Amino acid sequence: MSEPIIVCEGLSKTFKTDAEELRILRSVNLVVQAGSTASITGPSGCGKTTLLSILGGLDSPGGGQVRVGPWTLHDLGEAGLSEYRSSFVGFVFQFHYLLKDFTALENVALPAYMRGVSKSEAFDRAAGLLTDLGIGDRKDQYPGKLSGGERQRAAIARALINRPAVILADEPTGNLDEANARSVEELLLGLAPAYGTTLVVVTHDSRFASRTDQRFRLSEGEIEAS
Ligand SMILES: Nc1ncnc2c1ncn2[C@@H]1O[C@H](COP(=O)(O)OP(=O)(O)OP(=O)(O)O)[C@@H](O)[C@H]1O
Numbered sequence: 001m002s003e004p005i006i007v008c009e010g011l012s013k014t015f016k017t018d019a020e021e022l023r024i025l026r027s028v029n030l031v032v033q034a035g036s037t038a039s040i041t042g043p044s045g046c047g048k049t050t051l052l053s054i055l056g057g058l059d060s061p062g063g064g065q066v067r068v069g070p071w072t073l074h075d076l077g078e079a080g081l082s083e084y085r086s087s088f089v090g091f092v093f094q095f096h097y098l099l100k101d102f103t104a105l106e107n108v109a110l111p112a113y114m115r116g117v118s119k120s121e122a123f124d125r126a127a128g129l130l131t132d133l134g135i136g137d138r139k140d141q142y143p144g145k146l147s148g149g150e151r152q153r154a155a156i157a158r159a160l161i162n163r164p165a166v167i168l169a170d171e172p173t174g175n176l177d178e179a180n181a182r183s184v185e186e187l188l189l190g191l192a193p194a195y196g197t198t199l200v201v202v203t204h205d206s207r208f209a210s211r212t213d214q215r216f217r218l219s220e221g222e223i224e225a226s
């Protein structure tokens with residue numbers, strides 16, 4: 001029997017601009033079970049990226065409570081959030097954001113090395129992940145020489161390098177052709193059984209969303225199981 005790893009209660013978020021206040025999240029109540037896969041869908045502009053950014057400690061909640069594992073994000077300061085981001089969560093975005101002057105292996109190893117893991121162990125871990133994700137033979141290539149699908153696999157490996165409990169993916173297949181989108185989808189759905197990682201994926205792809213254990217729809221500032 002799994003237990004919740006993400007719990008949001010009455011989460012709200014408002015953006016203030018000169019002209020207006022945009023109340024994007026009104027009262028989001030969300031529970032995601034540890035080791036499961038969860039998808040969030042909803043119309044463009046409804047606040048999916050905003051919600052994922054809050055879950056990832058990249059943005060602060062306006063109100064309400066957000067707990068991820070042992071971390072109470074709603075009362076963490078900047079130092080705590082930074083530690084949370086580098087130890088507990090991994091991010092995968094629509095664009096890969098690999099550093100172009102570093103090889104795939106170096107890109108994947110870097111976050112571990114920056115956390116104080118020795119260089120040899122960081123490189124061993126990175127090579128193992130790239131092999132697990134099917135691009136071990138491409139590890140010494142620079143991102144410019146990798147295909148879109150290979151770059152996204154390298155980005156997933158980088159997200160996994162510090163062994164996060166949770167992977168947050170924002171439209172991870174949005175920039176890929178059909179075949180690569182399907183294989184990246186398989187990889188992400190396989191992370192929970194392979195690594196025990198919880199996956200939260202924001203996607204416009206209803207087929208991908210339909211394959212997750214838990215499915216949520218965000219609309220008008222609230223979230224519902226769908
Ligand atoms: N820092 C910000 N300041 C002001 N408004 C913002 C800010 N970030 C996001 N917004 C606004 O909040 C709303 C929600 O944005 P968000 O990026 O979360 O939507 P989304 O659901 O991810 O959309 P999409 O599916 O197009 O990616 C949008 O209207 C956006 O313009």
Ligand SMILES: [Mg+2]
Pocket residue numbers: 048049050170
């Ligand atoms: Mg978005």
